[in-house]
Amino acid sequence: MDAIVFGATGFIGRSLVAELLGRGLRVAAAVRNDTLTPWLLARGADIGGLTVVTADITRPLTGLPEAADVYNTAARYAFGLGRREARETNVTGALNVVEWAATLPALRRLVHISGYRVSASGGRADYAALGAYEASKIEGDLAVRERARELDVPLTIANPSAVIGPGQYIGPAALVQDLWNRRLPALPGGPGTFLPIVTVDYLARFLAEIPASPAGEHHWILDDETPLLPELIRTVADHTGVPAPRARVPVGLLRRLPRRLTGADPETLTFLSDDRYPTESARALAEAAGLDMPPAADALRAWADDLVATRFGTAAPPPAPYGFVSVAGVRTWVTGERERPDHVLLHGLPMNADLWTPLAPLLGGPVLAPDLPGQGRSAPAPSVDPWLAGLLDPVRTRPVLVAHSAACAPALRFATARPDRVAGVVLISPAFLQAPGSRLTRSSLAAPRLRRMPTAALAEVLGLPEGPEVESAVTDLGRPGTARRVVAALRTAHAERERTRELLGRVTVPVRIIVGSADPLVTDAGRPVTEIAGAGHHPQLTHAAEVARHLRER
Template identity: 60%
Template sequence: MAPDSIVFGAAGFVGRSLVAELLRQDREVAAALRGRGDRLTSWLAGQGVDAARLTVVTADVTVPGLGLDGVSGPGAEGLAGVRDVYNAAARFAFGLGVEEARAVNVTGALNVADWAAARTGLRRLVHISGYRVSGGPADYRRDGAYEASKREGDAAVRARARELDIPLTIVNPSTVVGTGQFIGLAAMVHDLWRGRLPVLPGGPDVFLPIVDADHFARFMAAVPEHEETRGQAYWVLDDETPNLPELVALVAGHLGVRAPRRTVPVRVVRRLPRALTGADPETLSFLSGDRYETAPAAAFAERAGLSAPPVEQVLRDWADGLVGTGFGEGVPPRGPYGFQDVAGSRAWVAGERRDPGYVLLHGLPLDADSWADVSELLDDQALAADLPGLGRSAPAGSLDDWTAALLEPVRTRPVLVGHSFGCGPVLRYARARPDRVSAVVLVAPAFLQPRGGRFPRSAAAVPVLRRISRARLGARLGVPGAALGDLRRPGAARRVVEAMRAADAARNELRGLLDRVEAPVTIVVGSADPLAVDRPAVVIPGAGHYPQLTHPRELAMALGAVAERARREPRLSARG
């Protein structure tokens, strides 16, 4: 089948969400990209979207004709049958040059309009504009290249549509949020997470509205289906978005970090040096109390059967995605993940919370992501979490109370696995609640190994750990730097050192506790990281202190063998 819809800018954050929605509706879609389509198709696969109806074409919106003359693709008959044209192509960045911004946001928008006008069966051109496009002509000096070019492009497309009688609908979204959005408001969340947001720019009435990416995609997909939308422009944003101070406080509470308590008027921020404020001058025009006419968009959404998810949940899910990907530096964890309440503190939890076959507690200076490769290889679902005060989790009062609270919702009797420092809470929980676990595995238990210099325990190490890169620290520990927890967060390095010192002080306690645990205990070590005591252990050849990072397959096999023995020889009745 030939494509009936085409999306320009299909590899961008908004464009790919729209492509996914159209494919879910069994539409025949052409994705117009400047480069190869591998990134888009990989992303679609990761979202579970069937791309059988997708045709990827190469296009350049900055040139007349878009480079699409005579295009054909596998399984397609060209683009002659396209009736819905979506322009999601935009150059969205601050600090752009004027010509760079205009090439896509003005000239490119007009080129797409001209190409759409030549479609004999055109039903609709849907142009994605910006929500701050009203209020006079473009002023590049006042607004900056991005906002001014979007304003100019909006006016130019409207004029071209009148001239060529193009069936046009303009959608003006606010900040579109969802997994993969790392600019704009995301930069403020990043500063909040890093402890670099002591005050908020703007006043208490600043309104920085958002819209959920999936809802926006559904809205766009529905527009051409309704004749009433022709010639209309819709502000698509969530009016329930709290004012900026409340929005930041909501996100801070979800992340378990401190929200700024004071605001600084924009006029003051403009006068201060950028090196001091960290604020890009182009972003300041977005910090206003302006409200928008959203009633037409809300009315259409209701008629189309669309409803936006609660804005508070959208913000929380987005914040989880930002932190889960390291604000774009990495890939998100597999399976469900995010912040949850555990023992009255915010904890980063990944995996199956209620019915895991394994519960995995990490060592130092790692976090729950250190188990990712092992979890992928296990024969059952796993639950992993960042220990309190470590990784992404906020501090908590008692580590043992925290562990009990983490496991309270668990309905299975999992294999409880601890690595190094994580062996302590595992042993204490198994001793206190033998009915809740089927077996215990201690991976590289530091309390059974020689005291050594794997990781510094003195307070003097804190400033060093704050500055050292994860790559250098990983090289020292013999593991990939990307697998290490983030020590740049406020207090993170100090808490890691304190945990090391606490673990060293608990060595004798844990050695005595080991013999009193009722559940079967298996010890796993690397051949390059032996025990200092005479204890039976599963030895992984060639592994050091972090086999979950260097030998995940071998460790997963060892854990699977323990689980299989527990299934064959149940010692305790299952929990009712």
């Protein structure tokens, strides 16, 4: 084989395998369980050069295919580990890889993945002060260097900083999650705290270049231009539309406070320092190989989009593209095509753009599906109408506006004011034409109760089976202010029922109405109505194929 990668199912390892395969190399992926192949196939990788082998580096290695280049990306990256558990992989396992690599007759290079903080350790693996993870990485670093010298193994150690990218939910991700959920009242550290990052794609490209570079160099791979921690957090906060904390808590004070008060894992605090790192050799290799790091701020914004899209690792991401954009000055979560959509999908309450997940792929064309302002993942806006105009401003097609429930009113207002911008309007379960009998539409439903509602209870209120769309809505309702805004929007929609009915009679573009037979209209719409048998208030979830068929028939 051209290369063998240990730890190939890990966050770094799988990206490295994809990079090597993309270069046309023959790669052996050493894994305990093959979750790698489905991951590669889902990303369109050509796996013709891939051989998957079973290996456990915590035991002596035998029976593996020979390779010119050996990469050890395997590690236990977690906080709160016991010393024995951490050492098993990060020390003993790393040495087993060195021992096995020494037996290869045509070994070109062993690349061992260590950690950027080893340069600040002073060569001491202090388990009591550092915790098992960091101390074991330092001990492993020292042990690998010594054993490679003894066995005359050509070694390069790569010391990446905090690696970010799709699928990374540990490390700085905890800070971003606390920021997003408004649980970060103060920043840890001081004004000069430096928490450097590197993207996983860049790291994979860098690692792939190492075997062709001179042996003996050890590289610190990180972005020296990473913003200092206060600016880093501010960058993410501005992008996602949440406030950034202004207060700071010195690391020394955090160490003395009980964890139940700070919420900070003591092992993470050693990573919060003003230290800088020796990146000269890594920058020289990158320049020689023509590698350019993406701007740190852009990388942070893209990563924040991925974290929010996957609910910080608890949900599958929606189809790309997705992310936060500015719409009429409001940070808005948007999925889909912003310039040339066939359909613009506006969700009802208390849902978000995930409401359209079953329907969108069935429409046969590009769609644009945002979270409405103040709902889901979007920041609040003074008014929906300017926001909707801003959403459609970049659109170069004449899409069909598809609105559900309470979103029907702003859709009608836009279509009435700008008939030249839309090809038609489809109203799904328009609440202003239906009986206001749902528990969700009653003004007596208080925001605190809605915010604390478990998934099963909300599914019952909505008349839906439990599923990822309802779970997504529950997650967003738990964010500060969202439930209150949902209740306020429901009350406003109820108060404007008569005005919206009048508007329906004035709109000049084609209008179609789709309802479920279990949730019929109680007011004559004066427009074509399609009734879907057996459906309730959310036919796009429960009867997506039928709704898609009717939309395609326009």
